[in-house]
Amino acid sequence: MATILNMVETRTEKSVRNAKVALIFYLVQILLGFFSRKAFFDYLGSEILGLNTTVANLLGFLNLAELGIGTSVGYFLYKPLFEKDHEKINEIVSLQGWLYRKIAYFMLGVSAILMVFFPLIFAKSPLSLWYSYSTFGVLLFSSMLGYFFNYRQIVLNADQKGYKIQIVVQGFVVVKTIIQILGITYSAFPYVFWIVVELLSAVITSFLLHRLLKKEYSWLKGNVACGKSYLKKYPEVLKKTKQAFFHKMGGVILSQSSPLVIYAFTSLSIVALYGNYLLIVSKVGALMGAIFNSTGAAVGNLVASNDRKRIIDVFWELSDSRMCISTICILCLFYLTNPLITLWLGANYCLGKDFLLLFRFFVKFGGTSSIVNKESWLSVVCFLP
Structure with a gap:
């Protein structure tokens, strides 16, 4: 009994640590996010901001191919991490690397085809096409860095050490954002500066993650070449991937398609205004994530202990808590979003109350953000024995 209590305390301590770090970076990023968007509007314009949103959503559709693999692999890592079975961990990570590489090649092929149609897709935009190609590229x-190199960070998440990823990745994002704000404010070529910093930050972040993994798990060796052979050894990975995929697909499609639909019938400037609302909702969602998502690996570890009754009890306790808090957040967003945007950017950057009402329903029932997102818990239910 003492051992079980000690394990529960350890899970709780790790969850609290993850939540604390995530919350700190959430508060820093929400502050920087408002400053960076204001600078983007003032020095680059709504057209470029709308273009970034549209391009990011096009890429988001391509990332649908990945949905479920990370969740599935994370689940299968809980038990070997619990048992400290390094050989099995390496095999599962190798399988993940092989699957991710296949997805990366697929995305590169589709992206090449998609870029051929950029002149047609962005025909309404007054911007030169090099903006579209450079941003998308x-x-x-x-x-691609995530699919080819950074995929092994899932071991840290499954091992309840996600706070270390937050410190490395989000810490550098904070530095990057400050540099970009200063750059687009004072540089003679603000967009070129922004895009170069974005590129360099991706490379540096990948390198820092590699060093972190090497330091934490010197025994971790992802052998991608053998990944296909491990697929026969762990056929359940694909089965669970399909289950998690359908839980996540609807919300992602809905959230990624909305800016594209808006652009199809309006302009990139309207997409930029819509992006203001998405930003606010995403920040509230990030707060919910900082509070609740840190418990995901703890529940995964609990699943590895096969205490089914406790798993179900914890699942419903946290799910009910999330739904209650999210409902309060939705009501607050309805009444406070437009006043906040007016104070932040100006009244001319607001959209009408009819839009706001529809958008709140969209967030509540469509899953635009993690405000009402229970995908991590749904995936745990899929994986219950």
């Missing part, structure tokens, strides 16, 4: 490059 940098974001695609950052995504």
Whole structure:
């Protein structure tokens, strides 16, 4: 009994540590996010900001191919981490690397085809096409680094050491954002400065993550070449991936498609205004994530202990708490979003109350952000024995 209590205390301590670090970076980033968006509007304009939002959502659709793999692999890592089975961890990570590499090649092929149609897609935009190609290229490059190199960070998340990823990644994001704010404010070529810093930060972050993993898990060796052979040894990975995929797909499609639909019928400037609302919602969602997502690995570790009754009890306790708090957040957003944007950017950057009402329903039932997102818990339910 003492051992079990000690394990629970350890899970709780790690969850609290993860939540604290995530919350600190959330507060710093929400402050910087408002300053950086204001600078973007003032020195680059709404058209470029709308273009960034649209391009990011195009790439988001391509990332649908990944949905479920990270969640599934994370689940299968809980038990070997619990048992300190390094060989099995290496095999599962190798399988993940092989799957991610296949997805990366698919995304590169589709991206090449998509870029051929950029002149048609961005025909309404007054911006030169090099803006579209450079933005998409940098974001695609950052995504590819995750698929080819950074995928092993899932071990840290599964081992309840996600706070270390937050310190490295989010810490550097803070530095990057400050540099970009100063750069686009004082540089003679603000957008070129922004895009170069974005590219360099992706490379540096990947290098820092590699060093962190090497320091924490010197025995971790992802052998991608053998990944296919491990697929036969762990066929359940694909099965669980499909289950997690359908839980996550609807919300992602809905959130990624909305800016594209808006651009199809309006302009990039309207997309930029819509992005203001998305930013506020995403920040509130990040706060919810900072509070609740840190418990995901703890529950995964609990799943490894096979205490089914406790798993179900904890699942419903946290799910009910999240839904209650999220409902309060939705009501606050409805009444406070437009006044906040007016104070932040000006009344001319607000959209109408009819839009705001529809947007609140969209957030509540469509899953635009992690405000009402229970995907980590749904995935745990999928994986219950």
